[in-house]
Amino acid sequence: MTFKSLMLGACSVLAMAGVASAETLTIATVNNGDMIRMQKLTDDFTAKNPGIEVEWVTLEENVLRQKVTTDVATKGGQYDVMTIGTYEVPIWGQKGWLVSLNDLPASYDVDDILPAIRGGLTVDGELYAAPFYGESSMVMYRTDLMEKAGLEMPEAPSWQFVRDAAKAMTDKDAGVYGVCLRGKAGWGENVAFLTATANSFGAKWFDMDWKPQFDSAEWKEALTFYIEMMNESGPPGASSNGFNENLSLTQTGKCGMWIDATVAASFVTNPKDSTVADKMGFALAPDTGLGKRGNWLWAWSLAIPAGTQKEAAAKKFVEWATSKEYLALVAEKEGWANVPPGTRASLYANPEYAKVPFAKMTLDSINSADPTNPTVDKVPYVGVQFVAIPEFQGIATAVGQQFSAALAGTTSIDDALANAQRLTTRAMTKAGYIK
Amino acid sequence: MARAVTTRRKAAFTLCAWAIGLTIFFPILWTVLTSFKTEAQAIADPPTLLFFQWTTENYSEVLGRSNYFRHFANSVIISVGSTILGLIIAIPAAWSMAFVPAKRTKDVLMWMLSTKMLPPVGVLIPIYLIFRDTGLLDSRIGLVIVMTLINLPIIVWMLFTYFKEIPGEILEAARMDGATLWSEIIYVLTPMAVPGIASTMLLNIILAWNEAFWTLNLTTTNAAPLTAFIASYSSPEGLFYAKLSAASAMAIAPILIMGWFSQKQLVRGLTFGAVK
Numbered sequence: 228m229t230f231k232s233l234m235l236g237a238c239s240v241l242a243m244a245g246v247a248s249a250e251t252l253t254i255a256t257v258n259n260g261d262m263i264r265m266q267k268l269t270d271d272f273t274a275k276n277p278g279i280e281v282e283w284v285t286l287e288e289n290v291l292r293q294k295v296t297t298d299v300a301t302k303g304g305q306y307d308v309m310t311i312g313t314y315e316v317p318i319w320g321q322k323g324w325l326v327s328l329n330d331l332p333a334s335y336d337v338d339d340i341l342p343a344i345r346g347g348l349t350v351d352g353e354l355y356a357a358p359f360y361g362e363s364s365m366v367m368y369r370t371d372l373m374e375k376a377g378l379e380m381p382e383a384p385s386w387q388f389v390r391d392a393a394k395a396m397t398d399k400d401a402g403v404y405g406v407c408l409r410g411k412a413g414w415g416e417n418v419a420f421l422t423a424t425a426n427s428f429g430a431k432w433f434d435m436d437w438k439p440q441f442d443s444a445e446w447k448e449a450l451t452f453y454i455e456m457m458n459e460s461g462p463p464g465a466s467s468n469g470f471n472e473n474l475s476l477t478q479t480g481k482c483g484m485w486i487d488a489t490v491a492a493s494f495v496t497n498p499k500d501s502t503v504a505d506k507m508g509f510a511l512a513p514d515t516g517l518g519k520r521g522n523w524l525w526a527w528s529l530a531i532p533a534g535t536q537k538e539a540a541a542k543k544f545v546e547w548a549t550s551k552e553y554l555a556l557v558a559e560k561e562g563w564a565n566v567p568p569g570t571r572a573s574l575y576a577n578p579e580y581a582k583v584p585f586a587k588m589t590l591d592s593i594n595s596a597d598p599t600n601p602t603v604d605k606v607p608y609v610g611v612q613f614v615a616i617p618e619f620q621g622i623a624t625a626v627g628q629q630f631s632a633a634l635a636g637t638t639s640i641d642d643a644l645a646n647a648q649r650l651t652t653r654a655m656t657k658a659g660y661i662k
Numbered sequence: 663m664a665r666a667v668t669t670r671r672k673a674a675f676t677l678c679a680w681a682i683g684l685t686i687f688f689p690i691l692w693t694v695l696t697s698f699k700t701e702a703q704a705i706a707d708p709p710t711l712l713f714f715q716w717t718t719e720n721y722s723e724v725l726g727r728s729n730y731f732r733h734f735a736n737s738v739i740i741s742v743g744s745t746i747l748g749l750i751i752a753i754p755a756a757w758s759m760a761f762v763p764a765k766r767t768k769d770v771l772m773w774m775l776s777t778k779m780l781p782p783v784g785v786l787i788p789i790y791l792i793f794r795d796t797g798l799l800d801s802r803i804g805l806v807i808v809m810t811l812i813n814l815p816i817i818v819w820m821l822f823t824y825f826k827e828i829p830g831e832i833l834e835a836a837r838m839d840g841a842t843l844w845s846e847i848i849y850v851l852t853p854m855a856v857p858g859i860a861s862t863m864l865l866n867i868i869l870a871w872n873e874a875f876w877t878l879n880l881t882t883t884n885a886a887p888l889t890a891f892i893a894s895y896s897s898p899e900g901l902f903y904a905k906l907s908a909a910s911a912m913a914i915a916p917i918l919i920m921g922w923f924s925q926k927q928l929v930r931g932l933t934f935g936a937v938k
Contacts, residue, residue, distance in 0.1 A: 253882055253883060255882075257897070258894055258895060258896065258897040258900075258902065259897055259899050259900050260900055263727070266727070282882075282883045283883075284882050284883060284886075284890075284894075285727075285894040286878075286890075286893050286894055287893055287894075287896035287897060287898065288897070288898045288899075289898070290878060290893050290896075293879070294878065294879060297786065297787070297790055297879065301787065301790055301791055301794060302794075303790065303794045303799060304794070305799055305800060305882045306882065415898070469898070470898055470899055471897075471898065471899070471900070471901070474900070474901065475705040475707075475901075478702070478705070478901075479705065479706070479707055481707075488899065490899060491899075494900060494901070499700075499702070500701055500702045500901060501702075502702075
């Protein structure tokens with residue numbers, strides 16, 4: 228009896244110790260539809276992994292970036308899994324701030340990840356983050372307005388066609404503007420759009436010696452084209468329009484075309500929020516015939532900071548959230564249109580997913596972007612709509628202000644480019660890139 | 663005639679005051695109205711003021727997604743805790759500066775104020791490292807310490823201004839009656855300065871409640887107050903205005919109600935000594 232009681236007591240203590248040692252993962256993530264959906268599906272993970280609990284820290288992108296950068300740089304260990312973008316991964320991976328994911332099990336099928344996305348998350352052969360969803364940019368246009376203008380959108384339009392179509396679709400009296408593009412200053416706002424656009428005009432940020440190239444004819448042509456087109460057919464106050472402002476304009480039927488993130492396709496075709504949900508068509512981002520399109524590449528990815536004490540549990544979570552099984556789970560619970568796009572080839576091979584109206588165009592857009600070879604000429608950097616160096620955020624924010632001022636008409640195109648050239652040269656010299 | 667002019671002036675001033683008051687209050691009103699709209703209505707152009715389909719969906723969504731009450735409790739603990747700790751330090755400090763000033767008292771006061779001029783981000787990394795090494799990251803006690811330190815100059819300055827208004831002779835009389843230093847501060851000075859201390863306390867609670875730099879950077883889950891709760895509803899990609907408005911309304915409601923009930927005390931304290 229005494230022995231039995233002793234055994235029972237010991238078992239209880241062991242059981243309690245088991246409960247007490249349950250690991251809690253702290254996961255930092257951005258506030259967007261796909262991530263919120265993942266939070267709601269956490270029970271599936273905890274059911275499959277007893278002993279691991281999950282705490283979410285959801286923040287706006289810029290706040291999140293500041294917090295996780297501070298934490299990872301100081302090895303603060305506040306987070307076990309971080310949501311980061313394709314800009315951070317190469318820089319942080321090179322600095323040794325992230326745990327390599329090369330040892331994920333074979334069942335994860337890493338080869339299924341789209342090559343363009345995988346390339347952006349790999350440094351020297353080491354995969355440092357697993358993509359949760361990937362995006363490029365494309366043309367989202369109003370089929371009814373295009374028809375009314377007597378035009379037909381090609382699958383792969385040129386910039387000149389877009390400009391002409393925008394002019395034809397514009398009806399300023401009715402509050403309809405042919406084209407809505409980002410104008411708000413910011414490295415993730417107008418600079419992302421204009422850098423990708425400039426790539427298609429043959430422009431680049433730096434030559435092989437890291438010398439800034441804003442004084443080139445290609446940059447002048449790209450910026451002039453953008454500003455002239457916006458003046459002809461863009462909405463008023465475009466210099467303060469970012470993603471969300473253009474999304475609002477498009478959803479309320481005020482834009483003929485919107486060139487922006489592929490992820491927006493699900494928003495503009497959602498009848499709950501969009502008044503033009505059934506009138507949207509999609510095409511590849513425009514080009515000028517030089518071999519590069521004006522589309523970017525981005526992936527919100529899950530990475531494990533090197534400072535975490537819970538690496539094994541964190542890997543289990545990353546594996547779950549970026550697996551084929553997770554995509555199937557979302558499809559089952561929320562429908563195929565809500566599956567995180569742009570990460571796995573198998574998703575696009577699925578006939579059910581092929582029925583989603585923007586699926587093919589998203590895949591084609593992602594496949595046409597190459598972060599390791601983003602421009603017409605050879606460049607020393609990685610990144611399509613950014614340059615993956617730590618100094619880029621600061622420089623691009625200042626450059627974005629120049630471009631935004633040129634769009635608003637408070638500075639000339641020549642002055643904006645001259646200022647961009649000057650401030651970039653100064654920053655790059657100070658950072659030691661230019662000797 | 664003179665009376666008519668006075669009445670007209672009074673009416674004009676009243677109208678003007680109401681116009682200013684409503685203008686200042688409008689953003690809060692708009693936030694509350696938006697919180698009852700759908701995301702599509704929130705971005706409608708032209709915007710609708712009152713005639714829309716009212717919904718509480720955003721509040722349900724926000725309450726379902728976040729642990730509001732944990733954030734609320736953290737905000738209360740951090741703002742009240744830092745205010746009490748600040749007062750414990752500031753009352754003796756302000757007493758000494760007001761009643762036994764030294765040659766450099768003014769310089770010390772100015773130096774204290776100058777610490778408020780430093781951009782907080784300039785000391786983020788050192789403080790983050792100290793917090794990391796002392797295990798204070800994401801702890802309420804850590805936040806209480808930081809909030810106390812950043813608001814201490816304001817508390818000392820406000821209390822110093824109130825204490826200066828109290829005649830030194832009263833304290834001298836207490837001393838002659840045999841009061842010790844502490845009983846002089848606790849039993850004589852503090853009761854006389856209650857209005858000033860109360861308004862300082864209220865202002866400090868409001869400042870600590872609204873502080874969003876340190877509370878966002880030094881917390882993750884356990885100690886995250888309502889500022890972190892609001893920040894989780896903003897998004898650069900996607901519609902969020904209605905849900906963000908609901909989160910904001912829920913975050914500001916407690917402090918707004920407290921401000922409403924204590925506005926008389928607050929205004930009295932803030933204008934104390936302004937007119938002599």
